[in-house]
Amino acid sequence: MKRKEDTRANIRIYEYLRDRIVNLEYEPGQELNIAKLTEEMGFSRSPVRDALLKLEEYSLVDIFPQSGTRVSYLDLDKIRQERFMRSCLEFGALEACIRKPRTDLEMEVFVTKLRSVLLKQKAALLGHSYLDFFNSDDEMHRLFYTEAGLDQCWQVLAAHTGNERRIRILSYKAEGVADSVEREHTLLVDCIAERNVEAALKADREHLSRLSDELDVLKAQFPQYFE
Numbered sequence: 001m002k003r004k005e006d007t008r009a010n011i012r013i014y015e016y017l018r019d020r021i022v023n024l025e026y027e028p029g030q031e032l033n034i035a036k037l038t039e040e041m042g043f044s045r046s047p048v049r050d051a052l053l054k055l056e057e058y059s060l061v062d063i064f065p066q067s068g069t070r071v072s073y074l075d076l077d078k079i080r081q082e083r084f085m086r087s088c089l090e091f092g093a094l095e096a097c098i099r100k101p102r103t104d105l106e107m108e109v110f111v112t113k114l115r116s117v118l119l120k121q122k123a124a125l126l127g128h129s130y131l132d133f134f135n136s137d138d139e140m141h142r143l144f145y146t147e148a149g150l151d152q153c154w155q156v157l158a159a160h161t162g163n164e165r166r167i168r169i170l171s172y173k174a175e176g177v178a179d180s181v182e183r184e185h186t187l188l189v190d191c192i193a194e195r196n197v198e199a200a201l202k203a204d205r206e207h208l209s210r211l212s213d214e215l216d217v218l219k220a221q222f223p224q225y226f227e
Contacts, residue, residue, distance in 0.1 A: 009043060014050075014054055021162065023169060028225040031070050058160065083164050107193075117140045120136040122182065130172040
């Protein structure tokens with residue numbers, strides 16, 4: 001029983017720290033003090049240290065022996081690789097999602113779910129809540145995987161793209177980016193509603209490639225977050 005409790009504690013600590021890192025609550029380059037983290041979360045040093053070691057494996061923190069731990073700076077090469085991973089998985093999931101056999105009513109239900117997410121995004125955009133906008137963004141893309149029966153692929157993707165997620169949230173703070181994302185999502189949902197696989201893939205490809213085109217601009221606008 002003790003081992004199961006330890007495992008659950010390790011998972012909670014890891015998820016707590018990871019959420020704050022990928023949501024930019026802990027900013028790139030920020031020092032992480034283990035003593036303060038243990039006091040903040042109410043756990044001992046050992047599970048906190050284990051969580052930090054796991055975060056290091058995913059390039060989200062840098063651990064310097066006998067010196068300290070910091071949130072990793074954004075690395076353009078890692079971001080590009082994670083975006084490549086996401087693109088490869090998503091295009092397959094999106095196509096499988098659209099080609100899934102459905103009645104007209106089942107398709108209408110699915111498209112209604114997507115349009116409800118668009119409304120959440122619009123509300124988040126009007127309220128200048130970039131984290132809510134990001135969560136709605138993720139909710140929409142996750143629906144492609146869920147509808148195609150590829151939930152495990154989504155879980156693997158989410159676990160390995162923490163840096164790509166950080167740059168997405170950062171990009172929403174740049175002028176006009178969130179508005180562009182909303183328009184791109186609306187076009188994508190329209191293509192899905194028409195069951196037009198080619199048009200949907202084209203729209204999603206342009207949507208996902210936009211961030212790659214903006215990386216240098218984001219680095220120039222937020223140089224303090226990059227290596």
